[in-house]
Amino acid sequence: MTTYTVRLTARDEVAEGTVAFHFDKPAGFIFKPGQAIDLIVPQQGVANDSSQARHTFSIATAPFENKLVIATRMRDSAFKRALGALVIGAEVQIEGPFGTLTLHKNMERAGVFIAGGIGITPFMSIVRNAVEQGMPQALTLIYTNRRPEDAAFLAQLQQWARENPAFRLVATMTQMDRSSQAWHGLASPVNGDLVKSVIETLSSPIFYVSGPPAMVQAMHATLADAGIDEDDVRSEEFYGY
Structure with a gap:
């Protein structure tokens, strides 16, 4: 190397x-x-x-x-x-x-990214590149944090979602009782019902999960409960972040 x-x-x-x-x-x-x-x-x-x-x-x-x-x-x-x-x-x-956490080549299939905390970084690169190239491929990011204060790059992601119809951001905060900022979005953990609601209009999505090991393992279980084939799930665990 x-x-x-x-x-x-x-x-x-x-x-x-x-x-x-x-x-x-x-x-x-x-x-x-x-x-x-x-x-x-x-x-x-x-x-x-x-x-x-x-x-x-x-x-x-x-x-x-x-x-x-x-x-x-x-x-x-x-x-x-x-x-x-x-x-x-x-x-x-x-x-x-x-690393192999890279976007699949079949643009007919949607991409669904699930990021916890600093696990957002590989998806920043993927989404930034898709936005620059004007890719029509449907991309959805489910981004979970405890509070808005903890959500790295949130403002940039929100801007991309406003400006690019092919990119959707679903941000959720799980500990808003500890936040000093206003938040008008979702305030619940990522569960099977949320995943199903996000993908109901997407074409054969492939899932990408990135975050701390416990979060990644939990998301694998959540996706399995939502009926997602494990062959359509790719993941990367962030240790010591």
Whole structure:
């Protein structure tokens, strides 16, 4: 796998406690929407292949853009502390791309994405790319968070949904009693009834699930209860985010 050296060009908070890190894209770096990289933050006395120096992240930007963006919750771990301490212009390394959570090629079949929390990142790349290309393929994103404050990239997703009839956003919050923001959308867990209501007009949808392991496992059970064939479900678990 190829290793590239990249520079940190910007950072911004995309949700409460969640930060997006922007890096320049190396010449010749080609990836598919939905793929990931390993980010290596060199540290004195720490091996580059250790969990303190290396972490896997989905790429949140699309291939047509001249930057690579990853996003993560800033938890108190050795890696996150090193990542958060980077100054603009600092050099790090990336390896990749890799991963198979990419959109199917049969555009007659709809795509339904189910994301929990920071599991949104691979779908940001896929939807961003579809919007840029003006793809007519029906894409629906079910995005679940505890509160609006926790929902990374929510405003951007809402804008894409308003402007692109082929893309539908179904956002739901599960702990609005802990939120200080107004929310006029759904406020319930993702269950079989919700899934059935979302897909009732879609043509032979294929499902993609991304989020923490417990959420991904729960969604597999929910989709099975909703009558979805397991062969039509693809998933990716986000550990340690």
